[in-house]
Each structure stands twice: as C-alpha cells, then as structure tokens.
Amino acid sequence: MRLSELGDLYSTLLEAAVDGIITIDEAGIITGFNSAAERLFGYRRDEVIGQNVKCLMPEYVARHHDGYLQNYLQGCPARIIGVGREVEGRHKDGSTFPLHLSVGEALHEGHRNFIGICHDLTSYNAVLRQLGEAEERYRDIVESQKQLICRLDSKLRITFANASFSQVVGVQHDALMGIPLTSIADDAEHQLPYLLAQMFRSSDDLGEVNIKVTMKARDSGALVDWSFKRVESGNSEPPELQGFGIDISQQEAAVEQALYLRSHDPVTGFLNKQAYSDALAAWIQPGRRYALLHIDCSQFERITQQYGFESGDLIMAEAARRLRLGLDRANLCGRVTSDDFVVMAPVIDQDEAQSLANQVVLTLEAAYTIHGEQVRLDTTCGIALYPHDTRALDTLLLMASSAAKDARDHGLAYSYFNPEYHEDLRRQMDIEQGLKEAIDTRAIDVHLQPKFDLATGRIHGYEALVRWTHPRQGAISPALFVPIAERSALGQKLDRYVLTRVAELIAESIRQGKPEPVIAVNITAKHFSDTALSDFIRDLLQTYQIPARSLQLEITEGIVMEMRRTTTAIMDDLRQMGIEVSIDDFGTGYSSLSYLQHLMVDELKIDKIFIDDLESERGATLVRAVIAIAKAHDLRVTAEGIETGEQARILAAMKCDLGQGYFFARPAPSDEVLGLNH
Template sequence: MKLSELGDLYSTLLEAAVDAIITIDEQGFITSFNSAAERLFGYSRDEVVGRKVNLLMPPDTAARHDRYLQNYLSTRKPRVIGIGREVEGQHRNGSRIPLHFSVGEAVHEGKRTFIGICHDLSKYREIVEQLEETEQRYRDIVESQKQLICRVDSQLRITFANASFSQVIGVQHDALMGLPLTEIADDDEHRLGHLLAGMFRAHGNLNEVNIKVTMKSRDSGALVDWSFKRVDGAGDPQEPELQGFGIDISQQEAALQQALYLRNHDYLTGFLNMRAFSSAMKAWIEPRRRYALLHLACGRFEMINRQYGYDAGDNVIVEAAKRIRLTLIRPNLCARTGSDMLVVIGVRDNEEAHDTALQLVQSLERPYRVNGSSLRLDVVCGIALYPADSASQETLQNMASSAARDARDHGATAAYFDADYHEDLKKQMEIEQGLKEALDNQDIEVYLQPKIGLDDHTVHSYEALVRWQHPERGFISPADFIPIAERSALGQKLDRYVLNIAAQLIARCRHQSRPVPVIAVNVTARHFSDLALPEYLEQLMRRYKFPPESLQLEITEGMVMQMRQTTTQVMERLRTLGIQVSIDDFGTGYSSLSYLSHLLVDELKIDKVFIDDLQSERGATLVRSVIAIAKANNLRITAEGIETAAQARILRGMDCDMGQGYFFARPKPGHEVLGLSS
C-alpha cells in the first residue's frame, strides 16, 4: 500500500471514529483534530490546529500540562501514557466536559507525536446523577462500579484484559496475559472452569454463562458478577474465545448484606427487631416444649437522654444488651422494642422462668457509668408462658407486655401474666383510643354545674364537667376516662377541648345579650405546668373576645404540693392575664394550711368527702378550720358535693361563701344551663 493510501486510510479512520481523537507535537501544539473532536469541544478543526492543546482544558489543568509534557520528555517516565483515566475537558462555551482520556505515543523520523483519545462521559455522568437522586444510599457503590473486560482462549488463558480488570485484581497487565483465569478465581468448587470449558465443546449448548465468583486481589478478594459469551478469535475464526464482562459487586453485596441485617436487627444491640422476632419465633418454638416470653421494661431512659444526651442513652442500651447476653447462657431469641427488651427461652417450669427473670432484672439494674456518673435503670419483667397462657405468638407478646405493666403498677420485680389485669388494661387502652376519636369528632359534651352563693342563693359561676356517651359502651363515667387521659398525652388535648368549648359558651352569651357567665375548667397537672398554657388562653381571649375574669382554672391540691418552678411561672403569668385559679378537692392532699399564704390562688373548694362528714363534730371542726384559714388569706371558699338542706344551712352558718352540688342543681348541657339558642 502506498504512503498516500495509508494517509487516506488514516484520515478516514480518524473521521469515522466516534471518540474525539487529537494529536499534538512535543511542544503541545495540536496537529490534527477529527470531526468527533469538533462536535465534542465546539471548535472547528481550523480554529485549533496549530494552537496549544491547553485550549481544551480547564484552567487548573491547562496551567500544569506543559510541565507534565516537559517532565515526560526529559525523564521518559509516563504518568498518563498507556493508562486510561477520567479527566475534564473544556468546551468552547466554557462548560466542563467529563472525559475518559487515554494517550498513545508515536515516533516518526525522530519526531514524537502524542495521540489522545477522548470519550465523552456526559451521558454516563447523567445516569449516575439520576441514580444518586433516586437511591442516595447506594451512591458510593454506583460511583465505584467499573466494568471488567477480558478474553480467554480454549485453555482459559487470558488473552486480553482491560485496565479495570488489572486494577481490581492488583496484577500488572503484562503479567495477566497467558495466566489461566481459574488461577485468580477463588473457586473451590471449580464451577467457573467447568462452565467455561463447556462453552468450548463442539456440541455444547451453552452460549452464555452468568456466574458470581470471588476473584483473588491485592485486598481480601473481589466478588465479580461475570457474563461470558463466545466470540471469534482475534487471529483465527476457527479458534473461538470467550469474552467476559464483569462488574465488581463487592460493595453492593456488602451493602445488601448490611441492609438485610438492618432490616431484621436493631442497629445498636444486634437483637432482632419486632418483625424479625415474630418471624423467628414461628420457626424456633416447638409445639411440644415449654417457653417463657420475658418482657423487660427498662425505665429512666427518657431522663438519661434528656440529661446526658442520646449518645449516652444509646451507650446504656448497648451495655444492657451485653448484660442480657452474658446472663443467658442457654439458647434464646432476643428483640429490642424502644427501650424495652424481649427474650424467649425454653423452660422446664414456671419457677425456672421466674428465676431467669429475676437474674435478668438484677443484671440490668446494676449501675451504669455515664459521663462520670453512676446511674441505675428501673427494670421490671413481665412473664408470659407458652403454651400455658397462649399458643398465639402475637397474643403472647401482648400478655408479656401486660405482665410488665402489672409488675410496675404493683411494685414487683417480675410478674406472671394475669388475665384480670390484662382485661382491665385492655379496657383502658380501648377507652384511651375511643377518647382520642371522641375528641377528634367532638363527641365529648361539656356540662355546667352552678356554684351558688349560700347567702343570696344566686349563681356566681359554673364548673365545666365533661360527659361522654360512647357509641358502643354507652355512658362512660369521667372517673373512668379522665385518669386515663391524665396518664397519656390526651390530658392536655382534653383540657384544651373543654377550654375552647367554655370560651365559645361565654362568647355566645355575649352575642345573644345573655349575662356573661364565669366558667371554671379543671386542668391536669401536666398541662398546668406547661409554659404554653397562658399563651393558649391569650389566643382564646383574642379569638372569642371575652374578659379574663369570665374564665377560671381549677387545679388539684396535690398539684400545688408538687409545685415546680415552671408551675409557679404559669401561675404568675395567669395572674398577670387576670385569670383566676382555684384549688379543687382541698383537704385530700394533706397539705399544710399555712402554705396557702404563699399561693397565687383565689379560691378553695372543700372536697365532698368532708361535706359528707359535716354533721359529725370532727367533720364540722375540720371544715370550720379550713374556712377560717381561707378567710384569713382572703380566699373565696366553695363547698363541693352539697346534697341536703342541712349541709347548706351548716355551711352558711360557718360563713362559707358558695356551695355546689345536687341540692342546688345537677350538671346539664352548657347551652341549656345558660339559656342559649341554637
């Protein structure tokens, strides 16, 4: 072939190439620039030939290129030549282009020419970015994936391997050539060699093999997902080869294993989570054996988290899990749910289950070192027995939880499941759920009961009382559902519900030109100690435009005795707003009467239990004393639960200000008591 024909062939190949091909001389000047390069960089061939190749590089790379080139020419130590790498080019418009760049070197008549091949990675990068947006958790894994490419002959010797293959295996490219692929595969069962050899057999029907193999590498090993296909040999069509495309999935596999582990396990303790625990129980429990499910309820974690931080709380949980493992030397299943732990063990009898429960509680209650302090957990254990209590695993878990609450309620270290207690607990939970729905649906009615002046028999104010007619259970007494609300987060919600209804009633009286009533609302201890309460009351006054003296709050004597700094701040703020406060059920908390002089309250309400005993000498003396001290502190006094004319007469003679009870009026719906039209 003539030299001119070779030149034409070379030019044709350059123009046909999909990738940008650029040649430069020893000074870095561009000598050729194919059509793909024109499309990639936005320059025409005429604009760049004869100019420095730095033109196609970002400024930070361009500034170093000449130095790199001169270093190579003087030392002949390549840094880029023969090694593909990812770099950035610069488009004519200034935008950066992600490239896979490889450089070759040619010498002709003593002159060196460097040939650069630039493969546009823009679409690849776009795909990676899309994957990052949709699956951020696996971003590092996706970015690190590089395809391994190799060819092997009929002896399974490597005839070709790309740079990624060499990098993953940790063997130089030249050393790989001729090396049997099976020698660098950690394949004890020889599956890889057997399958690949079968593809070379004349009558074999294997056209493709997909296999995951751990390849020996400079690290511990790389798990590669291989796909092999038959191809014609490079030199002789009669000598077929196998071409393998492999993806290093070591990181994906590790991530999947970790994800699978976290799907079934608690990340702190290594115990099973509840879903996996329930599934494991089904496979682990044998119908003819006895088992105990122990529910370890660990208190005080909220205090530790609040005072020392969540990291300290996590450390305590980890230590608690270690103690459980050390205490249980027999086979078991363990799970964590919040701050509580569940343990299933095989037992001979009830006594063995109880002994194990005590051992676990004793171990968990030993002191923990937290930031230099010694702290103890408050632990109780509930015990449910399989199959004696139930053969249903879900039911058994509920029973163990119920038994733990039973133990805590009765001050015991451990308790067996008790059907009566569980039924009562179930009823309370149903009431709690029903109350939540009733508040959401505004099914709780607010009744009013008047407070009557004992001297003039006129209505001075009203107390708001709640009534609940359950659609299935019928009437539920406030004595049943209010304590449940106070023990849960519903206490504050119920308070605000009643306060809002009371504010509406007062506003309706003003709009209908009715006398503006004074309505007292009972407030739970947790709500009254909330600094947000005064702000909520201000919002009600602005929304419904009622005077502050028309709304009163009633708190229990026990709340006063446990008064904290926040409660005092709330009382001071209420005083500033002009909202009065009464102490309800006075006398049941055994408080010191002298304490009254320090309180920012306006009224005392004597509890019904003392009114019932009013006609005895002892009862009369107690009530007379309370009234005298209240008067000395300029407090109004209201007697609750008056049911007879004799009680009203005696109290009037003792100079009691007001009375409340069935003798005067039973509670009725608020709009009816106030004479409001609908």
Template structure:
C-alpha cells in the same frame, strides 16, 4: 513419597509416552503459573494428587509439596464434612461432578496436620490431556471470611449497648423451645417513665442505668433463664423448665431486685418497673407468647406500675374492650357525641352563683350518658384526650359567649386540663386562639390542673401556666390535699385558686383531723393571696363550717348537681333574685 515414586505414579496414570510428555508440559505450565499463588493448588488424577504448590503444603502443615503427592482429598480432611457426609465419599462425588460438567465450585473443610480445620472454597476444573482427564483444584482459605461472617452474625444477634442477646436472638430461642414443646414462660420487663432519667441525667447516664439493670437481672438468672434486651427500656427473660408457680416466683424475684436503688455517679436512683408474665400453655405459638407478655406488662403499667401482672383470659377480654373503646371514642369525636354539663360555683357568704365548672359527658349511642370515669383514662393512654380537650374548650367558650350576650351575671368558667394537653406543647396557643375566636375575655376562663400534675410535670407545665397567667387566664389547683405539692411549691407558681378535695369535706363531720387539714389549707392559701373553693358540699354543717373559716366559694349537691346550660341560667337568675330580695328586705 520420593521423587522416584512420584515419577512412577505419574507414568502409571499417564499411559503412553505421548500422553506423558504432554502432561509433563502441562504440569510445568501449572507450576510456572501457580507456584507462588496464595491459594492452595492441586492437580489430581482419579482421586489422588499428582502435584501441589508450596502454599497448599504450608497451609496444611507439610514440609514440602511432594509430601502431598499420592494422597487423596479425604487424607487431608476431617472424617466428615459439616453437612455430615463422609469426606471420602463426598470427594469422589465432587470430582465426578467436575468431570461431567467441566467445572465444579463448592465449599469444603480441610484439616491441617495439627488438627485445625480450614474452611475452603474449592473450584475443580477438568483438563483434557490427550485421551485422559486430570483435575485442577484451586482451594481458597475462607478462615478470614468465615470469621467475619461469624462476627457479623454475632453482632446481628447481640445488643451493642449491653452485650445481651437482642430481639432476633430471643425469638430464635423461643422458636427452638416451642418446637421442643418445652415448659417455658416469658417475662416482659418495662422501665416505667425511663425517659425522665435521660431528661434529668442525660443519655449517657441513661445508657449506664440500662447496663446496671442488665447486670442485676443477669445475676438473678441461672441456666434456665435467658436475658435479652428487646428494645429501648424493655428487657425480656425467657424461663425454661419451670412450673407455673416457679415462673411466678422467679418473676416476682426479678421485680424485687429491680426495686432496689441503683447507684449512678454517687446518686441513689430508684426505678419503677412493670413486669408482664405469659405462659406457653396459654399461647399457641411464640408470637402469641410474646404478645401476651407485652400485653401483661402494659396492663401492669396502666395499673400504676412497679408491679407484676400475669396474662389471663380475663385480661385479654379487658384489653379487647379497651380496643373497642378506643374505636368508639374516635367515632364519638367525629360525631361530636361529647357535651358539657355545668356545676355552679357559688359564693358562700352571699349564696350567689358566680361561676361554673364545665364537666364532660358522653352521649353514647348504646350505653346512654357516660361520665369521664368511664372513658377518660383510656383516652389519656391513647392520646385521644388532646382532641377531646380541644372540643371541651370550644364548647365552653361558645357557651360562655352565649351567656355574655344574654347578660348572665357569671364571672368565670372553669375547665379541666389534662397531662397530655400540657405535653402537646400547643395548649397556650390553642386556648388563646379559641378565646379570641369566640370573643371571650381571657380573665373569664379558669383552667384547673391537678396537684399530681404539678408534681410530675415540673418546669414544662410551670412555663405554660405563666404564659396563660400573663395573658389573663386564671389557674386553679384541683383536688388539693391528695397529691404531693406543698405551699412552698405553689408559691413559685401562678396559682389563683386552691380547690379543697371533696374527700376532706365529705368526712368533715366524722373526722376531726379533716377539719384541721381544711383550716390549715384555708389559712395558708390566704397567706399566699389565693382564693379557696371547697368541693363536694352536701350538708348544712359542711356549709356553715367552711363559711365560718372564711372559705370563699364552694360547689356541691347542696346547691346544685351539674346541670344543662338552660337549667344553669335559671339557677343563676333565681339566686340573684333571692339576693336582691334579701337586700331589699334588710333595707
């Protein structure tokens, strides 16, 4: 529009000469104030621009401000705004709002002459001019602000380590899929005992492994799968448009891929993973779908790990029973419902009872007497085994003190120790304090640890065993032959006794290989100056075989099942009387 046409437009909208003079003065003030502003400035009358500053022309791609005069806001805007409204209709609505209230602030999208979108914050102020009103519009470019907001929003939805969608992004996608009533499944992937990778290789290497896992999983998925890092060492895969059988197959494929070794700095690293699968058809909403997937994953871990577990009603019932058992164990600890039975440990050559193994039982108010198989695994998983272990030590030391005071000829009490007690870090201090409180000499207590515990706990356990040994407490390896230890490993540990697992003794008469294994264990243990005890002796044949191969001690139903303290005392005194009678007869 030429200067002449601009002046004609201004004169037409001004009306009288007095009004025109005042408007000219107003535009002059505006130009002086805002000509060099970094914001876009316009003056409108009705729905058309009658003035613009140079910055508005520059940002919108015009050669000069005069080219904007006579245009409407809709002429420099996309056809529709982000809310879907027509720009021409909404522009009049916002101008009328400013006319009514004196000012209006809102967000708007302009478009430059190259087609680019410019997000803006617009402030329109109504300016009375004699008997008329013009609008002063200030537009602030929000491109930078919107980009920062976009990146911030993106960062809140991405895992900073792997670059994968995070928990928030995953939940939003699940919600969207559930709303669409899609055929979806959720796979929860937990890396088993991943903390050991961090402990052995360091946290940086642990982060590298997490990235390797995410990359391998991503390669297994197509457009029907969304991979997210949920937290720590847990990943989630959302599967869409899959039947139940397809979801199971795809989850199984993920497990197979994760079973392949990873290369970490030239080291081949094998990971074990537990996977849980849940289906939307068995969950009422996204929250339940997630809970089912996590529950199935934890069940896979409890079952030994490195496997896939699918959520089912049966699993839910089992977990409900487990939760109930946790509450019952807590109440049992408070009510002191746990008690000990004592199985005699006897000397094979003389038949004399020399010691006792303290065996835990639970006097359940509804279910009667329960053995450890009914509750110990659950107590281990929930950390309750530490407090149970404390009560066991307390009861065992108290009973040993009573026997000492009564002059019962028993040289040692054996107590089983759990992994959690070792990991708690205060086993040594608590055990020695308990012995001291009950005035029981440390050499009269023997702790039993399993062979698998030695293999998995490593140095932390070895350090605590040495402290106990130095204090005088004896150490025995229980269930030997069923784990992963070697006599080379035992040689470096403070072990006094090896207990041959009952599975070898039970099949002694039916399997010659068991006889060879027992002979080897006895011979090697003696070479390391360790005492050997055989568990589960039930027949005369087993007794005679072990005695003939120089096994020192045994326990089993042949002599006695676990018994009460009173019955144990009777058995000890009876066996000593028999020994004295035999000695007197031979002399």
C-alpha cells in the same frame, strides 16, 4: 517554448498555488508574493514587494532574522533551508498564526534567491487540539469513573484498566497490564473464564454478558457486577472484550444490614417485636413446657431524659449482654419496646419459671455506670406459661405483657398472668381507643355545673365536666376514663378538646346576647407542665374573640406539690394574660399549705371529703382553718360537693365565697345551662 512564454507559465502556476509563495533576495527583500500569500498574511502584493521579509514575522523572530541570513550567506550551516518546519507568521493586523514553512534556494544570474512555501496550519492545529482535548477528556472521564473499566484480549489478559479498577483490587496500574482477569477474581465455580471465552469463540454477537464476581482485594473481597461486550477493532487486530463493573459491596452490605434491621433491634441485637412473634412458632418444640417472661425496665425513660439517648442505648445494650450471659443459650430473647424485653425459656414447672424471673430481675437491677455515676433500672417481670395459659402464641405475648403491668401496678418483682386483671386491662384499652375516637369525632359532651355566691345565692360561674357514652360499654364515669386518658398520653388532647368546646360556648353565649359566662376547665398534670399550653390558650382567646376573664383553669393539688420552674413560668404567663388559676381538691395532699405564699393562684377549692364532715366539730374546725389561710393570702374559696342546706349555711357563716354541689344544681348539658339556642 520561448522564454517569455515560460515566464508566463511560471507566473500562472504561482498564482494558482494553494499555499502562499514568497521569494526574497540575499538582503531579505521580498521580490515575489502570490495571491495565496496575500490571503494568508492580509497584505496586497504592492504593500510588501520591496519590504524586508521581517514584516511577516513575529517580533521575537524578526529581530534575529537578518543575522541568521548573513551567517548563512557567510557559510554557516542553515537550520531551515531545505527543511520544513512549523513557525509563526504575523498577519497585517498584528495577530500571529501557525504555518508550515519550507524554504528553498536558487541561483539566478549569480545572485541567490530564496523561495518560501507557506501552508496555513490554523485549522489543522485546531483539529489536533480538539483531538487532544477530546482524548484528554475521554481519559479523564474513564479515569474518574467510579465504574471499573477494563479491556481484555483473547487470553483474558488485561490490556487496559482505569483507576477505579486499580483501586478496588489494590494493584498498581502497571502491574495489572498483561495479567489474566481470572487471576484476581475469586470465582470458585469458574463461570467467569467460561463465559468470557465463549464470547471470543462464538461467531455471533452475544450482546452483553453480566456476571457478579468477587474481586480479590488487598484487605477483603469486593463484589463487582460486571457487564462484558465484545468490541471489534475494525482492522486486522483481533477483537477485545470491554468490561464495565460496579462495586456493589456496600450495596450488598446495606441490603444485608436492612434485612437484619427488619428483624433485629440495632442496639441489643435481639429480635424485634415482629420478628420475635414470627420466630416463636418455629422455635417451640412439641410436648415441651415454656415460660414467656415479659421484662419491664422502668426508669429507662428518666435515664434517657437525664443522660441522653446515647447513654440510654448503652444501658439497654448492657442489659442485653447480662441477659445473654445469665440465661441459657436455648432461650429466645427479644426487645419489644424501648424498655421491654421478652424471653421464652423451656421450664419444667412453675417453680422453675419463678426462679428464672427472680434471676432476671436481680441481674438487670444491678447498678449501671453512666458518666461516672451509678443508675439502676426498676425491673418487673410478667410470666405467662405455655401451654398452661394458652397455646396461641400472640395471646401468650399479650398475657405476659399484662402480667408485667400487673406486677408494676402492685409493686411486685414478678407476677403470673391473672385472667381478671387481664380482662380489666383489656377493658381499659378498649376505653382508651374509644376515647381517642370520641375526641376526634366530638362525641364527648361538655356539661356545666354552676358555682353559686354563698352570700347572694347568685350564679358566679361554672365548672366544665365531661360526659361520655362508650359505643359498647355505655356511659363511663369521668373518674374512670380521665385517669386512663392521662396514663395513655391522651390527657393533653382531652384538655384541648374541652378548652376548645368551652371557648365555643363562651363565644356563642356572647353572640346571642346572654350574660358572659365564666367557665373553669380542669387541666391534667402533664399538660399544665407543657410550655405550649399558654400559646394554645392565647390562640383560643384570639380565634374565638373571648375575654380572658371568662376562662379559668383548675389544677390539682398534686400539680402544685410537684411544681417545677416550667410550671411556675406557665402560671406567670397565664396571669399576664388575665387567666385565673384555681387549686382543685385542696386539702387532700396536706403538704401544700406552705406553697400558697409562692403561687400565683386565685382560688382554693375545698374537697368534698372535708365538706362531708362539716357538721362535726372537728370537720368544721379544719374547714374554718383552710378558709382563714386562704383569706390571709387573698384567695377566693369555693366549697365542692355541697349536698345539704345546712352545709351551705355553715359555709356561708364561715365566709366561704362560693359553693357548688347537688344541693344547688347537678351538672347538665351546657346549652341547657346557658340557655343557648341552636
């Protein structure tokens, strides 16, 4: 082949090369630059031929290149000639990029020439970086998993374990490597090695194998729910088992705690109401006698209000501790309400039951210390005897509860079950339930009794009175169901029901063009102490668009005698709204006269018991004195229960302002009294 042809061949090969090929002379001047080099560096061949090769290098390399080249030419060993290495190249736009550079040396006509082969590493490095990042992410994910992750070889030795695994078993990561998993598993039945070994022996894919195993931990065992799967390596290496485990110790403990709390009181550890009822049947032995004690610890609510619920719990826990210490272990104890315990105890006779009740009361009434102060529980005990009173255990519980209430009502330390009292209590509970339904269904009627001006004989206003016919017991007196409502926390609900009905009556009377009525509503003690009462009345006035002067409130003398700051604030608020307040049944408490000068009330109502004795000299003197005191405080006076004309005449002569009673008019349905059309 001729020399010219050989040159053409070399040029063709250089141009066809995928990698950039650059040639330089001894001075570092570029003498050759193939097409791949043009694409790599962004220069045209004619732009770099004759330029120093430094133009293709980053500044921090370029400034030393000439020195390196001269040193080499003077005989110093080369660090790059004949060796491939990763360096940085500089693109025409000034950016740098990674490349693999191999430099060779050739002599031509006595001159040294250097050939550099440049391979772009940008994509390669990006792939490596991505692989590294992926591996790092995978490692982070595995290490950050709360799951326990491990790999096992065919001898069940650990070849990999993540941080959670190490943390749960309390063994450093390096110390885990190579030890059998079975050595740190508390597997008394040896299920774990059998199942895992089976996964290696079987030629079939067994899928996942799940097993719960307690792992030996540094302080205690940790229950782990494991899932193992055989993993084929895909090459000549043997398969391994991949294990994923979840520490379910807390879950199991929570389940156990939840099951415990379903049947036990968390404060005392006693059985709760439902569990106690269920346990009685299994606990009682045939042919034996028992006393069921229902222990009522009153004052508990007051203590929690004063010292807080946490202190209340401490007292109940201490009371339970005393019961455990003071009673035989054979007794069955329970806590059935916040302040009530029950104890079922085997007894020989009624005397032993009485002795046990006395012991319980004395034990629980001893002082308790809270925040350095001593407090006491007022304890009463109800006793029901099995099988003397009944063999039905649910009924026995009700009987003991009834007996405890009987003891409380009569101020006794203990009381046996009384069928008559129990029947009366059952009737009251029936009334309470019926009353709740009646309020919800608007089945309680509002009657009105007029109040007359004793000087003119004209109607001055009305008092709202409730009437109710029970679906089973018939008409029930307000004197019976109103106190039941107050005791059962229905008092507020009943008050608001009546207030709403009265607001409706006033609004309807105004709408029909009737005279604007003034109607008084009795308010229970607890409701009047509720700061929300003022807001409720304010909303009523707004909703029904009625004037405040048309609505009056009556409170008993007992409320006045127990006056609190909240009550005084409520009275001030009502007065600012324009709502008048009257003291009902005045005189029955005898101790409230001194309160008159401090109260924001508008009216006194003299109780019927004084009006009944009005025609006697002593009775007349007393009523006259009450009227004089009221007038001295600029209060209006209304006499209740006027039944004769003579009583009305005497009261008018005494300058009593208003009167109401059967002499004037009996209470009647509100529509009838107001003459409303529906």
